[in-house]
Amino acid sequence: MTKELESLLGKFGQDAQVIEDSVLIGCSDQHEAWFALDLGLNSSSSMYASIPKPEMETELRGSFVELRKALFKLNSMDSSLLFTAQALLRWHDNHQFCSRSGQPTKKNMAGSKRVCPSNKIIYYPQMAPVVIILVSDGSRCLLARQSSFPKGLYSALAGFCDIGECIEDAIRREVAEEVGLELESLQYSASQHWPFPNSSLMIACHATVKPGHTEIQVNLRELEAAAWFSHDEVVTALRGEGPYIQQQNKTSPFSLPPKLAIAHQLIKEWVEKQACSSLPA
């Protein structure tokens, strides 16, 4: 494989030395190590910026797709590898220099850390903890959208943990800040590494509000809209069949995050729980 890569880089006038910049992202069932290498095709400042994208697409018989768009096409195994690769390569790109000495740092072979040769400080890749919460009032769930989301797309509430905060406090603060609701109970669901905007560890939980305390006060500095959705509305949206919702004098089909996003799994889990709880005893 290294030979194939060397010959590919050679065709584009690149030195095989750049292979040393690759990072370990996993291994196959047969214990073959998998590495990722950034060819810098999107970066004008990159030292490999001279590689022309269209020619590389022809050579590889494929086409480059923006990572967020690829979310709709990838399976969970490929997406996990790609997310790790993207997050790790970007971390290396952003940690080229020691913040204490200003000297260039050096990557270890696997790419699991960088060291400053002058003062021996070790830098490790980091993830920011983010809580993601699906709030329910017993029969409906609360979904919200930011203006940057695709039209009609609603997701669970989310937010970065502040320094010194535990997960429970971050959840209660985010829900209070974004929609002005007080939570009654919390239940952990699952977690996911998410490469956007940098590298986050998404911690997903279900939550319920106190009975009768369901009035939302949308924080318009953080959200464009938030609303309670019924089980039927969510089921229809999960099937990709709308319904249409009114948004700033326009109607758009109500949609949910892609399957690979933990928000989708949280919503699906809520729908399944609702269906079970409505079955006759």
Ligand SMILES: NC(=O)C1=CN([C@@H]2O[C@H](COP(=O)(O)OP(=O)(O)OC[C@H]3O[C@@H](n4cnc5c(N)ncnc54)[C@H](O)[C@@H]3O)[C@@H](O)[C@H]2O)C=CC1
């Ligand atoms: N995988 C999934 O299913 C989902 C993932 N997300 C991710 O969760 C992240 C957080 O959700 P938001 O509602 O945007 O967070 P948020 O409600 O905390 O607001 C974002 C703002 O927080 C500030 N902030 C504080 N710490 C930050 C840090 N370490 N990095 C970047 N900004 C920081 C910035 O000012 C930023 O504009 C999003 O970036 C999004 O990518 C959100 C929903 C679903």
Ligand SMILES: [Mg+2]
């Ligand atoms: Mg938020």
